[in-house]
Amino acid sequence: MKHDSVAITVTSGKGGVGKSTTVASVGLALAKLGRKVCVMDTDIGLRKLDLMLGLENRIVYDLVDVVEGTSKLRQSLVRHKEFEHLALLPAAQTRYKEEITPEQVKQIVDELRHEFEFILIDSPAGIEGGFRNAIAPADRAVLVVNPEIPSVRDSDRVIGLLESANLDKIDLVVNRVQPGMVRDGDMLSVERVQNHLAINLLGIVPEDRRIVRSSNTGEPVVLDDKSMAGCAFNNIARRLNGERVPFLELEEPSLIHRIKRIFHIA
Secondary structure, three states, X not given: OXXXXXXXXXXXXXXOOOHHHHHHHXXXXXXXXXXXXXXXXXXXXXXXXXXXOOOHHHOXXXXXXXXXXXXXXXXXXXXXXXXXXXXXXXXXXXXXXHHOOHHHHHHHHHHXXXXXXXXXXXXXXXOOHHHHHHHOOOOEEEEEEOOOHHHHHHHHHHHHHHHHOOOOOEEEEXXXXXXXXXXXXXXXXXXXXXXXXXXXXXXXXXXXXHHHHHHHHOOOHHHOOOOHHHHHHHHHHHHHOOOOOOOOOOXXXXXXXXXXXXXXXX
8 A cells, every 4th residue: 555655856957956955855854743754866967966974885786676576675775774764875986867767767656655654856957768767756846946047047947847848836946045245235035036937936045164064975964953944944854844934033133223122112
């Protein structure tokens, strides 16, 4: 019997916006909430999720091995030692995107649905074959965007492609927001990004230097209580889990506002 499950493709218009970080962080955060989660890396030739989850030394088989019948799906899943509800299906590092088809990815995800409640699919950047593989099995999509004009413009086209594939449930994560730059007019505001793309806002993630350390150590920021980005990713997971969670207040109060608050001035 199948569990109620949802397959979510996390995608972007351009590379380097923090898509894989979002998949690893939100996947682990959902597992912390007790949900059964599989994170699936479809970026064949450029896998990263294993590094971000500290699982790189435990990979034996990968996605292409499953497709070719070299391994069973269960053999290829890498279980997280600390978080028993989380598993990774890694991408092949020395193969090509053309070696698998959208239908094959869909078959694998259908099999994963028997065990997992959330299947988070890390899509390659761009809109070529790997993108089509990643969206084929999806019930919904999460679009990761940086608050910069090139990222927003590329995302516009991705939304069109998602809608053409009959994916009409598309959520927005605005990543690497720097309130000071927004205030100075050097970065787009979240409101401008959301208004331009006209899709549901799922999360706002601030720029956080701890992300770099996290990527290098394989310790996701959702485990770091001092990380604002970690808090934001935990909140995204809670929203996907059906909770109503307010967005983080990223703007630092001005000196005048702090003085008013100290003296209880309205």
